[in-house]
Amino acid sequence: xxxxxxxxxxxxxxxxxxxxxxxxxxxxxxxxxxxxxxxxxxxxxxxxxxxxxxxxxxxxxxxxxxxxxxxxxxxxxxxxxxxxxxxxxxxxxxxxxxxxxxxxxxxxxxxxxxxxxxxxxxxxxxxxxxxxxxxxxxxxxxxxxxxxxxxxxxxxxxxxxxxxxxxxxxxxxxxxxxxxxxxxxxxxxxxxxxxxxxxxxxxxxxxxxxxxxxxxxxxxxxxxxxxxxxxxxxxxxxxxxxxxxxxxxxxxxxxxxxxxxxxxxxxxxxxxxxxxxxxxxxxxxxxxxxxxxxxxxxxxxxxxxxxxxxxxxxxxxxxxxxxxxxxxxxxxxxxxxxxxxxxxxxxxxxxxxxxxxxxxxxxxxxxxxxxxxxxxxxxxxxxxxxxxxxxxxxxxxxxxxxxx
Numbered sequence: 001x002x003x004x005x006x007x008x009x010x011x012x013x014x015x016x017x018x019x020x021x022x023x024x025x026x027x028x029x030x031x032x033x034x035x036x037x038x039x040x041x042x043x044x045x046x047x048x049x050x051x052x053x054x055x056x057x058x059x060x061x062x063x064x065x066x067x068x069x070x071x072x073x074x075x076x077x078x079x080x081x082x083x084x085x086x087x088x089x090x091x092x093x094x095x096x097x098x099x100x101x102x103x104x105x106x107x108x109x110x111x112x113x114x115x116x117x118x119x120x121x122x123x124x125x126x127x128x129x130x131x132x133x134x135x136x137x138x139x140x141x142x143x144x145x146x147x148x149x150x151x152x153x154x155x156x157x158x159x160x161x162x163x164x165x166x167x168x169x170x171x172x173x174x175x176x177x178x179x180x181x182x183x184x185x186x187x188x189x190x191x192x193x194x195x196x197x198x199x200x201x202x203x204x205x206x207x208x209x210x211x212x213x214x215x216x217x218x219x220x221x222x223x224x225x226x227x228x229x230x231x232x233x234x235x236x237x238x239x240x241x242x243x244x245x246x247x248x249x250x251x252x253x254x255x256x257x258x259x260x261x262x263x264x265x266x267x268x269x270x271x272x273x274x275x276x277x278x279x280x281x282x283x284x285x286x287x288x289x290x291x292x293x294x295x296x297x298x299x300x301x302x303x304x305x306x307x308x309x310x311x312x313x314x315x316x317x318x319x320x321x322x323x324x325x326x327x328x329x330x331x332x333x334x335x336x337x338x339x340x341x342x343x344x345x346x347x348x349x350x351x352x353x354x355x356x357x358x359x360x361x362x363x364x365x366x367x368x369x370x371x372x373x374x375x376x377x378x379x380x381x382x383x384x385x386x387x388x389x390x391x392x393x394x395x396x397x398x399x400x401x402x403x404x
Contacts, residue, residue, distance in 0.1 A: 021288075021295045021339040021379070037245035037280050044240055044277040046096055052076050056269045063269075064126030064142040065150050065157045065167045067257050068236060071270040072096055073125060085122045086112050086364060096272065097236035098279025100286020102371045106349065107228075109364050113353050115145040121360050126167065143167050147401035148352075151221035153208045155200065155229055156258050161214035161400065169259055176200065178254065192249040193238075197230045198297055205303070209310065209317045216309035216397030219325065219348050219387055223305060223341075227294045235285045235293075240277040247279070287371070291342040298336050305335060309395035320391045329384050343381035346372050351387060 048054060052075045057063050062082030063070045069078070069089075077092040078084040084092070089108035093099040108123075116123030117139045128141030142149050143166060150166050152159040156174045160166040177200050181190045208215040217226070237257050238247025255261060256273045279285060298305050308319035323331040330344050350372060353365060375381075392398040 021292050021342050037283050039240060039242045039245045039277075039280060041242075041277065043281050044098075044279070046272055046276050046278050048075060048272050048274050048276070054269075054271045055080065057082065062124045062126030062128075062141065063167070064124070065154065066125060066142060067156070067259065067270045068093075068097065068232065069125040069142075070259075071257060071272050074269055075272050078125075082125045083122055084125070085120055088122075094284070096278060098281075098284050099236065100284040100289065103285070103287040103290055105371060106287065106368060109368055110349060110353070111142065111145075111149050113361065113364065114148055115140045115142060118361065121364065147216055147218050147221040147398070149225060151225040151229075152212060152215050152217070152397070153201070153204050153222075153226050153229075155197070155204065155233060159208055159212040159215065161397065162208075162212040173204070174258055174260060176203065178251070178260075181251070187250065190248075190250045191238075192234060192254055194231070194234050194293070194297075197233055198301070201226075201230045201304070202301060210315050212397075213310055213313045214397035214400055215314075215317065216392075216395050216401060217307060218309075218392070218398065218401075219307050219344075220352060221401075222307060223294075224345050224349060227297065227304065228290065231290060231293055231297075235289075236279070239273065240279060245280060288342075288375070291345060294345075295336060295341045298341060302332075302336065305332070305341075307392075309397045311394060311396070318395075325388055325391055326384055327386065327388065329382050339379035339381065343376065343379055344384065346376060347381070347384040348387060351384065 046052075054074055055076075056074065057080070061073070061080060063073065064082070070082075072078045072092050073080055073082045075096075077096050078088050086105070086108045089111070090101055090104040093104045093108075094101055111123045112121050115128065117128070124139075124141030124143075126141055127143045128139040146160045146166060150157075150160075154166070154173075155177060156169045157166050158168065158170040158173070163170060177192065177197075180196050180200060181192060184190045216222075234247070234249055237253060238244075238249040239253050240247045253273050253276070256271055259270045306317075306319040307322065307325060308317060310316045311318050321332075322335060326344070330340055335341055335344065350368065353368075354361065357365070
């Protein structure tokens with residue numbers, strides 16, 4: 001089985017650093033043999049028939065860089081046009097994947113407020129249209145959200161400045177992931193789990209440095225968006241069963257969600273596999289789970305947390321001083337201690353959102369504060385006032401992105 005020994009490395013690093021957020025995650029998610037996740041086929045089954053039967057996108061429908069959202073639209077769990085409201089995204093991701101509603105709220109609200117339209121407050125999962133409202137609420141959609149909601153080092157989508165688009169599946173990348181289980185001869189044992197996906201992420205990270213002259217690992221795109229793409233692949237796309245209550249992501253399910261079918265690996269449209277089951281009721285993967293797992297992976301591979309980019313062509317990656325970036329509130333050595341990564345991620349995301357607004361936008365912000373502020377208080381987070389974006393201007397990938 002071609003995996004990296006990440007579990008032992010994460011455990012050793014976690015114990016050495018006394019990272020309480022990672023500890024909390026591992027306490028809630030010990031190895032499957034040490035915990036009980038009740039599988040209920042009736043409650044966890046995800047329908048792919050009737051109103052949720054698969055249909056490819058038609059003229060005027062939008063699809064983009066996120067395979068999970070594309071599949072939801074192709075099955076009608078969000079509007080098939082590919083433009084949905086925050087409430088539709090929250091409900092759809094819960095119904096299809098078992099995403100915690102706190103995590104879904106933050107992700108969908110961020111997408112709507114940064115890349116969406118205000119009337120109604122919604123966003124496109126693919127391309128959008130320019131808005132008269134300016135850089136915020138711009139209607140750019142996820143495909144126009146480079147280094148905001150979409151980032152370099154995607155598992156299967158190419159870096160925008162390397163391939164010219166950020167939404168098509170790059171077959172070389174898919175096969176690189178697919179072949180990480182080529183040594184597993186028994187199909188029933190194939191599993192593209194977190195260890196496999198982290199090994200793949202390490203390789204993709206270096207590939208972007210080596211091949212994308214504009215590679216940029218930003219404080220939001222690199223520390224929030226990028227890890228989510230890999231963690232979500234297993235946590236949400238793995239099929240749950242009585243035998244695998246935590247899920248198993250086999251070859252056929254992986255191919256289905258990433259638009260690959262048949263022995264010739266022909267490109268089709270993302271779809272939810274038949275006979276597919278989401279996360280157990282009560283075992284939703286929410287905000288604390290995602291942050292805790294990201295902290296654990298960061299403990300094992302701190303290079304993922306290097307904010308910076310290529311400065312003068314390929315293979316010229318340079319980082320910024322994290323203390324300078326955050327005005328001394330966080331530094332590189334302390335970012336993975338305690339709850340600091342979660343503290344930074346949540347505050348960085350909130351800082352990026354609009355201020356001085358009213359109406360429905362302020363209502364969404366108030367809902368986010370209700371989720372975020374209790375965690376910041378519980379974790380006794382140091383207050384992050386701002387991120388010094390002037391330090392990012394030396395990276396060509398930053399100046400070419402929509403993250404400014």
